[in-house]
Amino acid sequence: MALTFYNTLTRRQEPFEPLKPGRVGMYGCGPTVYQLPHLGNYRSFLFFDLVHRYLVWKGYTVDAVMNLTDVDDKTINGALAAGISLADYTAPVAQAFFEDLRTLGVREASVYPRATERIPQMIELIGTLLERGHAYEVGGSVYFDVASWPEYGKLSRVDLAAVREGAGLQERERQAVDPDELGKRDPRDFALWKAAKPADRAVGAVWSTPWGEGRPGWHIECSAMGMAELGETFDIHLGGEDLIFPHHEDEIAQSEAATGKPFVRYWLHVKHLVIDGEKMSKSLGNFVTLRDLLEEGHSPAAIRYLLLGAHHRKELNFTRAGLADAREALRRLQDFEATLAHHPAAEDAAPTRLGEVAARALAEFEAAMDDDLNVAAALAALFTFVRESNSVLHSAGPLRAEELAAARRSLERIDEVLGVLRLARESARVGEDLAAWVEERIEARQAARARRDFQAADAIRAELAAAGIVVEDTPHGPRWKRA
Numbered sequence: 001m002a003l004t005f006y007n008t009l010t011r012r013q014e015p016f017e018p019l020k021p022g023r024v025g026m027y028g029c030g031p032t033v034y035q036l037p038h039l040g041n042y043r044s045f046l047f048f049d050l051v052h053r054y055l056v057w058k059g060y061t062v063d064a065v066m067n068l069t070d071v072d073d074k075t076i077n078g079a080l081a082a083g084i085s086l087a088d089y090t091a092p093v094a095q096a097f098f099e100d101l102r103t104l105g106v107r108e109a110s111v112y113p114r115a116t117e118r119i120p121q122m123i124e125l126i127g128t129l130l131e132r133g134h135a136y137e138v139g140g141s142v143y144f145d146v147a148s149w150p151e152y153g154k155l156s157r158v159d160l161a162a163v164r165e166g167a168g169l170q171e172r173e174r175q176a177v178d179p180d181e182l183g184k185r186d187p188r189d190f191a192l193w194k195a196a197k198p199a200d201r202a203v204g205a206v207w208s209t210p211w212g213e214g215r216p217g218w219h220i221e222c223s224a225m226g227m228a229e230l231g232e233t234f235d236i237h238l239g240g241e242d243l244i245f246p247h248h249e250d251e252i253a254q255s256e257a258a259t260g261k262p263f264v265r266y267w268l269h270v271k272h273l274v275i276d277g278e279k280m281s282k283s284l285g286n287f288v289t290l291r292d293l294l295e296e297g298h299s300p301a302a303i304r305y306l307l308l309g310a311h312h313r314k315e316l317n318f319t320r321a322g323l324a325d326a327r328e329a330l331r332r333l334q335d336f337e338a339t340l341a342h343h344p345a346a347e348d349a350a351p352t353r354l355g356e357v358a359a360r361a362l363a364e365f366e367a368a369m370d371d372d373l374n375v376a377a378a379l380a381a382l383f384t385f386v387r388e389s390n391s392v393l394h395s396a397g398p399l400r401a402e403e404l405a406a407a408r409r410s411l412e413r414i415d416e417v418l419g420v421l422r423l424a425r426e427s428a429r430v431g432e433d434l435a436a437w438v439e440e441r442i443e444a445r446q447a448a449r450a451r452r453d454f455q456a457a458d459a460i461r462a463e464l465a466a467a468g469i470v471v472e473d474t475p476h477g478p479r480w481k482r483a
């Protein structure tokens with residue numbers, strides 16, 4: 001079966017055919033680096049990872065682009081409140097975001113462009129829109145003229161009349177306070193460029209253009225970065241469903257009005273994450289970050305498993321009980337992996353159905369993922385594989401080496417997409433199981449010294465040092481601490 005995606009633009013599940021054979025360009029809206037993303041954002045970033053990994057798994061060369069929004073109202077206000085420059089304010093947040101991605105085992109994107117590094121492309125795009133009559137300038141700010149673009153609304157299918165009236169009422173209140181909105185001719189129009197204000201100047205968020213000094217609006221950032229990295233038309237754009245309107249609608253309008261070409265061919269959107277059945281919000285006090293969960297002692301692999309395990313077009317209800325279930329599921333996979341690794345092999349063993357079970361598991365996993373990345377069905381295929389294999393492994397003596405190898409290979413191939421087993425292995429050395437690992441290595445070192453194998457003992461000390469662990473020998477035996 002061929003890979004299919006549900007495309008928000010057409011509201012249909014369609015076969016995926018990239019523009020260039022064998023090569024895929026994909027773009028995901030990344031974080032705004034004014035504070036660390038919450039868990040709902042990470043659901044979206046892990047979906048980006050899933051699509052990226054699965055396309056690579058299918059044999060495509062993937063140009064994967066995720067932007068960082070490092071200039072907007074929130075980052076400017078944050079920098080202003082902290083009394084530092086915009087660049088100084090956003091740099092540590094961006095760094096912490098990349099740490100979080102590594103913690104969650106996210107495959108690195110090809111490029112992570114930052115909005116402040118792509119300002120010339122934005123200015124050029126706005127210039128084209130002005131030339132073509134799709135934008136107008138008022139007092140140094142530039143707005144997109146929605147009335148000039150009849151296709152506006154084709155992604156979100158919003159009722160434009162309702163937007164006009166509803167927004168119109170809100171606009172009158174907003175315009176009284178927001179200088180960026182003052183010059184709009186129509187409430188539906190949106191800012192492409194915002195004339196410099198004192199706050200922008202105070203934090204160094206000001207760039208020169210033919211129409212005066214200022215800074216870009218949020219929507220134009222993604223259009224300019226996407227097209228700069230992937231061309232005027234590219235294959236896949238994804239993000240949270242809350243970005244469909246107005247952000248992605250505005251991206252389409254700006255890009256297509258400027259180039260006269262289709263902007264994106266497949267739009268993929270991830271549904272919300274709720275916490276204990278409620279919308280996550282600061283006011284409800286249920287705002288959860290990745291780091292909160294790590295501090296509670298949850299493992300990155302279990303968090304990754306839970307955030308990935310539901311189909312992206314279904315709401316995910318995040319609970320601590322769900323996290324415990326994820327940990328249990330992961331443990332079953334780890335036990336299975338260990339059983340496969342240690343089961344005895346014999347040349348004269350009688351054939352079993354293990355090889356056939358392994359081949360079918362891989363085929364069912366792929367069929368589920370091809371069906372609009374149905375990861376829930378893919379996991380079901382994986383656990384059928386575990387159950388059927390275990391019944392063979394537990395009832396048989398030594399097995400044929402090629403059958404065991406086929407089962408290991410299927411599990412490894414599946415984990416190339418899910419990335420949970422490898423993450424569990426990696427974090428065992430740095431996360432919750434650190435103490436157990438260190439104790440085990442120290443015991444091994446003591447044993448080596450007891451048999452006067454000082455070379456082995458020194459090698460273990462070096463291994464611990466490389467992991468950031470210092471061992472001190474005291475009269476009461478060895479003690480260890482983090483360097």
Ligand SMILES: [Zn+2]
Nearest residue numbers: 029030222247
């Ligand atoms: Zn975006």
